[in-house]
Amino acid sequence: MFGYPAAFRNGNMFAGLFQHSMILRLSPEDRANLAVRAGARAFEPMPGRPMREYVVVPPAIVESVGEVQRWLAKDEIVVTFDPNVCIHSGVCVSGLPDVFDVSRKRWIRPELESAEVVAAQIERCPSGALQYVRKVRAG
């Protein structure tokens, strides 16, 4: 992106470099958690034009491989669905209509929301047909 290296999953950028900084796309909760760290700031590739979901990673984190890996893993989630267990309550579809859209061939697209939001919605599935696993993206 912008001529700098970037990492994508399912066509969505989740991390990259910009000038001398590393940037991460994070959920609102994780952005808030990172924002309290010294050196973290909103990502503005052009002054006054912030990219809302991205945060510039503080140098102290960039210098720690373990910390970088932990932050890279923040938005990774794998969703499974068992049609034999589903009771067709519609809780998933009404809760996150972009992620759970039965009009699509691949009807579950967790990449359209943060992992935290998708996980919270899956935990509302009354039958247990939807399950998820959080996994480390890099390392």
Ligand code: SF4
């Ligand atoms: S929330 Fe669970 S039980 Fe309800 S429709 Fe979705 S998968 Fe099926």
